[in-house]
Amino acid sequence: MSDPKIIVALDYPGAAPALALAHRLSPELCRLKVGKELFTATGPALLEKLMKSGFEIFLDLKFHDIPNTTAQACKAAASLGVWMINVHALGGRKMLEAAQLAVSTCAQPPKLIAVTLLTSMNQQDISDLGINATPGEMVLRLAKLAQDSGLDGVVCSAMETALLRRHCGSKFSLVTPGIRPLEASLDDQSRVMTPEEALMAGSSYLVIGRPITRAVDPLQALLDINSQIRGL
Template identity: 40%
Template sequence: MSDMRDKLIVGLDLPTLTEAEKAVRELGDTVSFYKIGYQLAFAGGLDFARELAEDGKKIFLDMKLLDIDNTVAKGVENIVKMGMTMLTLHAYPKAMRAAVEAAKGSNLCLLAVTVLTSMNEQDVIDAGYEYDPHTLVLRRAEQALTAGMGGIVCSAEEASAVRKIVGPAMAVVTPGIRPVGSDRGDQKRVVTPADAIRNGSSHLVVARPIVAASNRKAAAEAILAEMRSA
């Protein structure tokens, strides 16, 4: 079970530091890896991320960076100093290359966000892309591999195909994980924890099914057990 703790990333998608701190206390040693995204980051979450890292937790900083090369590079340089484990960027080749160069020599795993799991084919068309989500994910996975990124963020629906492209070494991080019977929320391409592992995911990002549960620790333990069964 301990190795699965390194594969389960709990999203602290909560509005305040007080609530995030409470969730971490309740989860205790059951969880070793946390995601901090926009919602918490803009409520003091960046300092909290540093504190968690200093306490021995792994932190996935979900910032989805995209800007001119110099701005991306300077941001990555400072994030390296924070002691984070993972950082997301949108999978644009120039931004990825700049980030890889800035993170060189560090332990920061840079993740390329391919297509958001809240998007379906019509959403991708509306955004101006000529590819369907599956094709776009695979194209961006190839570009991330070429750029030297540490991993890919995609739906677990595409994890198997992505794994064939990037090989065994790169991380394949899959959000949009929903245990059987849970609410999809705003996610459109979702997969169960067991199927995500079977499909080749190296890390599963789970937020609402755990942080919105009445018993967060029990919810996390159930997901870990399902992951282990796969």
């Protein structure tokens, strides 16, 4: 079975444009990410349609609540048959362990990963929260906490992947948003890399949105990126 490295972010307000894009792509070339806006608007019905088309889904809802509530939410998400779900590492050890235990009891457990630091945040944003740490220090601490809690990986900036690879090993999944081909604009991302740079630094999967979703020919854009990273 193929293991596509690209996860296309379906950042749409409704089902119609998301399905229209999915029909132009190939599940052999990518997975799809459904986030809060789209899932809130469409619910599980869209996931079912996407999965019937052969796509594996990263359900990006970033659960963050008391341990029991987060565990039950993860269990409900896992029952939808998605490939990957996530929680916020800042929820703490008890929440992370409860989420991992809940997912592990499912017949087909999805990958469970934790968000470390949003890629839109920079040093000033961290300082505003009263946290005395660099982005790299904060991401490493949260990644180690997630790993110690039994999670499969984390969401992080590609700029932190080399650091995390050294400390978390080769089997820990590193999912990196903020990926932009050289010709693409940065939009609202502060800490970014190209697809090639990210994989060479140690990324496991690349979350890419607008460079594909807003391309004149999304499939060709996807093919081009896959061609650039082939063999990495």
